[in-house]
Amino acid sequence: MMRAAPRENVWLASYPKSGNTWMRIALGALRDGEAAFDLARMTNNIGIFLAMRHRLDMALDIDSSDLSAEEVHLLRPKIYGLIDTQGRQTTIWKIHDCWMRTADGEALFPSDVTAATIYLVRDPRDVAASFAHHFEVDIDRAIDLMADPAYRVAAKANSAHFHLPQHYSTWRNHVLSWLDDSGHDPLTIRYEDMVADLASTLKRVCATLGWSSSDAAIEAAVAATRFDRLRAEESAGKFPESLRGDRPFFRRGIAGGWRDTLTPAQATRIERDHGDVMARLGYL
Amino acid sequence: MTHTKGASEQMATGVSVIAGTSDHSLCGWRVRTEWPVPELLPWSGDDRRPDIWIRMGQVPGELDGTVRKHPLVQVNERGWLRFTVRNVADYLVRDGNEVVIDTAHSPDTADVALFLLGSVLGFLCHQRGLLPLHASCVEYEGKVFAMAGHSGAGKSTLAALLLAQGARLLSDDVTVIDIRAEGGPLVLPTYPRQKMWRDTLDKLGIAPGRYLRNTVQLQKFDRKVTDLFQPARTHLDGVCQIHLQLRESGLRIEALDGLPAVRMLYENVYRRIAAGLLGRSDQVFADCALLGGQLAHHALVVPNGLDTLARHGDDLGRLMGGLR
Numbered sequence: 139m140m141r142a143a144p145r146e147n148v149w150l151a152s153y154p155k156s157g158n159t160w161m162r163i164a165l166g167a168l169r170d171g172e173a174a175f176d177l178a179r180m181t182n183n184i185g186i187f188l189a190m191r192h193r194l195d196m197a198l199d200i201d202s203s204d205l206s207a208e209e210v211h212l213l214r215p216k217i218y219g220l221i222d223t224q225g226r227q228t229t230i231w232k233i234h235d236c237w238m239r240t241a242d243g244e245a246l247f248p249s250d251v252t253a254a255t256i257y258l259v260r261d262p263r264d265v266a267a268s269f270a271h272h273f274e275v276d277i278d279r280a281i282d283l284m285a286d287p288a289y290r291v292a293a294k295a296n297s298a299h300f301h302l303p304q305h306y307s308t309w310r311n312h313v314l315s316w317l318d319d320s321g322h323d324p325l326t327i328r329y330e331d332m333v334a335d336l337a338s339t340l341k342r343v344c345a346t347l348g349w350s351s352s353d354a355a356i357e358a359a360v361a362a363t364r365f366d367r368l369r370a371e372e373s374a375g376k377f378p379e380s381l382r383g384d385r386p387f388f389r390r391g392i393a394g395g396w397r398d399t400l401t402p403a404q405a406t407r408i409e410r411d412h413g414d415v416m417a418r419l420g421y422l
Numbered sequence: 423m424t425h426t427k428g429a430s431e432q433m434a435t436g437v438s439v440i441a442g443t444s445d446h447s448l449c450g451w452r453v454r455t456e457w458p459v460p461e462l463l464p465w466s467g468d469d470r471r472p473d474i475w476i477r478m479g480q481v482p483g484e485l486d487g488t489v490r491k492h493p494l495v496q497v498n499e500r501g502w503l504r505f506t507v508r509n510v511a512d513y514l515v516r517d518g519n520e521v522v523i524d525t526a527h528s529p530d531t532a533d534v535a536l537f538l539l540g541s542v543l544g545f546l547c548h549q550r551g552l553l554p555l556h557a558s559c560v561e562y563e564g565k566v567f568a569m570a571g572h573s574g575a576g577k578s579t580l581a582a583l584l585l586a587q588g589a590r591l592l593s594d595d596v597t598v599i600d601i602r603a604e605g606g607p608l609v610l611p612t613y614p615r616q617k618m619w620r621d622t623l624d625k626l627g628i629a630p631g632r633y634l635r636n637t638v639q640l641q642k643f644d645r646k647v648t649d650l651f652q653p654a655r656t657h658l659d660g661v662c663q664i665h666l667q668l669r670e671s672g673l674r675i676e677a678l679d680g681l682p683a684v685r686m687l688y689e690n691v692y693r694r695i696a697a698g699l700l701g702r703s704d705q706v707f708a709d710c711a712l713l714g715g716q717l718a719h720h721a722l723v724v725p726n727g728l729d730t731l732a733r734h735g736d737d738l739g740r741l742m743g744g745l746r
Contacts, residue, residue: 192572198493199695201573204536204642209508216493300574375669
């Protein structure tokens with residue numbers, strides 16, 4: 139296969155509602171400088187969503203909407219080096235898929251084009267509450283979906299999607315796929331640590347990315363991405379990834395909110411479904 | 423329709439044999455095909471030799487003399503192009519006038535013709551020096567407009583809304599333009615079908631036609647629009663790029679001039695990577711620059727959401743009718 143020289147890819151991977159967007163915005167503020175901070179442009183410029191259907195179409199010169207989900211899945215690993223990354227040698231990709239291989243045995247996110255992997259993780263009890271809000275389901279349904287090994291999104295058979303089908307699997311399997319199966323040795327970042335001390339967290343991420351950001355730059359990025367500021371900008375219509383209706387994307391931005399949201403039975407279900415991995419990450 | 427048993431000419435490379443052929447019309451070409459393509463109108467023109475042959479045969483896994491490759495496409499030093507759609511068919515497209523199909527499917531599947539009338543049509547255009555745009559094209563109130571956009575942008579939906587307003591269809595999804603025709607750019611009409619998603623058909627109250635793919639993620643159907651088809655080659659008046667906007671509640675249109683128009687056209691060239699593999703990048707760019715200076719170009723901003731869009735057929739008609 140003749141390909142362009144492999145560009146370096148950074149996978150910014152997480153189960154949904156685990157701080158991926160927040161981290162993308164913070165890295166954007168860090169890279170572009172606080173003076174250039176513009177939420178309306180930021181999310182387009184950093185953490186490009188790899189599952190956007192048109193990226194695959196552009197890279198492979200096909201209409202993926204004419205292909206089956208299985209056919210598209212086999213093509214996904216073919217696109218690296220073919221996507222227009224606007225001249226950047228290193229590209230940060232936002233990913234919600236679990237790490238997996240295609241039916242051909244190819245890694246969806248191959249090691250040989252990987253510069254670094256950052257895996258963001260959040261207490262699944264908080265994920266459940268946020269997930270229910272984001273996808274407009276009740277919390278029990280969110281807990282069901284988080285425990286469904288077959289859970290895929292954008293795979294409905296009767297309508298158009300702008301996203302490619304993505305396999306989330308269970309919350310537990312998602313974590314283990316990236317931490318253990320991928321072989322990427324990711325830098326694991328806990329949402330709770332971002333809430334407690336974003337500056338320290340960004341320093342660890344910068345070290346992994348090889349960015350030499352000054353303390354002042356990091357403090358400026360932290361200031362630019364304070365939750366109340368993000369929320370205000372979203373209210374002013376400046377966040378391009380807002381949800382439908384009047385629901386805010388930036389909802390609470392806290393750690394441990396599940397304590398006043400979930401019933402004891404709901405929390406117990408989550409602990410039963412994912413307990414071993416929760417314990418490993420310090421959530422139990 | 424002309425039917426002949428067996429092929430009248432043998433091919434240079436291994437040809438398996440042939441049930442029967444029929445002659446159809448596509449872009450004004452006489453197309454003789456061994457594979458059934460019910461989407462096409464029967465040939466009703468003169469008794470010229472076929473312009474394009476579609477045959478069944480073996481397509482080698484690797485073309486001799488391959489010079490450029492992409493995951494789904496190879497091009498060799500003679501400008502022959504090999505295209506593969508896994509589980510559907512391999513296609514060899516050469517000299518702008520011949521397609522060899524290698525498939526394990528039986529002729530009752532819609533899949534093989536789907537890619538024949540999509541990507542393969544695009545490759546033939548590039549080999550023939552024509553400009554294919556990723557656009558649907560309609561004639562409305564005496565003007566011919568291509569509505570361009572990537573997959574899912576709403577090309578077929580907007581065309582269907584205009585057909586309901588009295589427009590006629592010249593092409594769905596791929597608009598073939600002869601840039602250098604006498605008297606200005608001409609659209610070569612393709613065939614009287616639309617390719618639509620199930621939810622769009624339901625929302626617009628249109629009965630689905632032939633189910634197009636067996637194993638699809640998105641259930642695609644065709645919609646026969648023979649009575650609403652404009653089969654004559656016609657002067658192109660303008661190109662509109664469709665922009666879906668999440669927060670729009672209505673439709674609006676903005677003029678695009680100069681370089682933005684050229685860029686818009688270039689970004690909507692159908693199978694542009696294949697054109698590059700065929701060594702035609704510079705020519706394609708020159709064509710876009712020429713077309714950009716010749717016609718009226720617009721950005722058509724529409725709400726992202728079928729429910730909203732379906733209510734705006736009248737507005738769309740008014741906007742398009744106002745373009746001159």
